[in-house]
Amino acid sequence: MSPVTENAHGETPRHTDVVKDVVRRGAVFILLALLVVGFSWTQPAFANINNLMSILQAVSVVAIIGTGVTVTLAIGGFDLSVGAVAASAVMAASYAMIVLGLNAYQTVPVVLAFGALVGLVNAFLIVRLQVPDLLATLSMMFLLMGLQLIPTAGRSISVGLILPDGSTASGSYDPMFLMIGRSSLFGLVPLAVVLMLLTAVTLYILTERTRLGRLLYATGGNELATRLAGANTARIKTFAYVLSGVLAALGGVIVAARVGRGDVSSGASLLMDSVAASLIGFAVLGLRRPNVLGTVIGAVFVGVLLNGLTMLNAPYYTQDFIKGAVLVGALALTYGVSRAKS
């Protein structure tokens, strides 16, 4: 009955297969190494440690949000609301400090809780009301894009904001808060990069090396089988969406702290970039599945490429095209090259 029965065992891999396998698994790493070497050779300034750090800082937000998307992909869902959550988080953080006068220690938990709340609502729609994940999170995206405009009547938030009732907001950005986006560890590693690494390591261990991670993937692989094995899949899915919301809000916090104002249009490209990072991640190690390491590598890959090309004077308007081309290439690699097996 199964098509693989006859060739399951005892097949010795041929030499070409080994090469193919190495190419398939290592393709993204090999390309990344080639890019770094190539850019360093043509533009010695590229290899400067400060430039490399600025690349990592530039991709940190996308990588953090992308790992959240990855977790929702792992449970067989999809969170399209992450960009809107991050953008709303920027507005919420600014609003909390400038209008409500909160400090950094109050603002950050409030904003992260906001992300968790959005995740809960997403989970409620998807798990309880059985709305398909794409539709639920897409509507949530619309809702948040609109919601973030309401408290300030559509204005961006900066110091001295004039509120809808005519008064002037009295708060200002807490310097502690701005440090999240602007300070560096040992004057070298930006705090945002540290946060990215922490998130990446934590989520990598969570998804690949823990019981919960196994259940996340199991739910995405075969929800019925997972439920029949006694797992509470509703709770697992809820966890994934809440985590995704919190990470998106964290991304928003970093953006707000770096920019120092609540810009209505901030976070416009975050959704596409973080989804792209997750999908490029499918190609990393030839896993053909959402995975945290891949997502982070995917984000870094795009960052290195854009930074290098900018140094080579590629115009800014080619950036989206380049990201798209990388994504198409990565997906072709993921699904095309290894199909020969079957």
Added chain:
Amino acid sequence: MSLLVAEHVSHAFGSTKALTDSHLSVEAGEVVALMGANGAGKSTLVKILSGVIRPDAGRVTLNGKPYAPESPADAATRGVVTVHQSTDVVGIPGLTVADALLLQHYVEKRSPFFLSRASVRRQARRVLDEAGFHLPLDRDFAELGAADRQMVAIARALSNKAELLILDEPTASLSMQEASRLYDIVRGLKARGIAVLYISHRTADLAALADRVVILRGGRNVGAFSRPVDFDAAIETMIGRPLSAARPKKRERFGRPVIELRGARLFPDSAPFDLVVREGEVVAVTGVLGAGKSRLLSSLFGLKRLADGEVLLDGKPYAPKNPEEAIAAGVVLAGEDRHRSSLIPAGWPGETIAATISLPHLPRWYPSGFMFSGRERREGNLAINRLGIKALDALASVWSLSGGNQQKVVIARWEAEPSRALLLDEPFQGVDVGARQDIIAAIRAHADRATLIATSDSEEAHEVADRVIEIDHHSLIDKAHGGENGQQEESI
């Protein structure tokens, strides 16, 4: 002259010889059964005949002319059509049965570009009439049962002027009743001069239909039997060893009652029944599809609720709200159709043998939450040895195994930790005779738990169980007076 002759056919996947110097001939109007354990080369031979793969060596003729189909579509135009075991792909949920019947017409532009409901129905009716079937044309394909889907596939094959129909495990997902309908259909085809190559694990099928049985083992022809077929000899040839007593000794002394149902009703309007399953006892419930077998198991596993009645587990009231609670109480279920109910898809985390076994036991095996200790691999390798699973290591993918070995892994999952009651829904689906013996031995080896099996195959039921109970219209039929203490033997 034979319709189809295959001679000296060989095929290898890499260094694995799937088929060696194999031969087969089929006459018009003949039903030839192809038997073999999983991995014997049946599916390779079928793939060659249906154009999925090309043989490495050998020649095949159809009506005396060389026959080397490039693709399944090419094979079909030459009159060799294969109906696969999984009939989900025959039609498209959301489209009607008529659309499913005409799918090929649409693809091959045999239909006009603009379709009206009436013209679709007319054409579909013609296809059905040709086959002599009755099917509801306007129903959603998704609502059709497995047998009806098979009829759609066969009708489509016939509209293609098929001369040789290859049926791959056609009764695997059918109830007894549906299977006997399929038998009639196959006999009808035979009467029309259509040749049928029939692949099945079920001896009941072959006894009912086969004019000739060809047996493969290890990729070679090892025997052929003509009607009347001695199936015991055929099965021994197939598995390459003597058949151990097919029916187990019915035991009569068991431990304390584990599961007790009193006045249970599956539905509000169905008849109430009692059931007791004791420690060490294996009880099988048989009945046609929809008789309530799965419903009974589901309600014991917390997936459904009984409409009425009382359930005791080890003498205490037991009413699980979900599988989580059932498992915690020691009641475990291996659902029917393991691909859907038990396995994680290939290429996805959790596809290994070890992970398949460990899935329900993760909290117990990894109390810290971190999975660094490699316990599942050790447990998996234990299971491989204990159940004779044909795998080198527990970290191999469960999808590299044959159906029978996959089922052993599923059984191993629920044997890895002690349980009070094991519920098995159709545990022998797509399992060859050899593996079936191993699984039966494993099921019967435990004296410390109760086992309740649902199967639509009463022969299987008698092979595995100490006691066989029939279920009909959602209620157990209490043939032997006194219910659970009676031995119910029936001739088959």
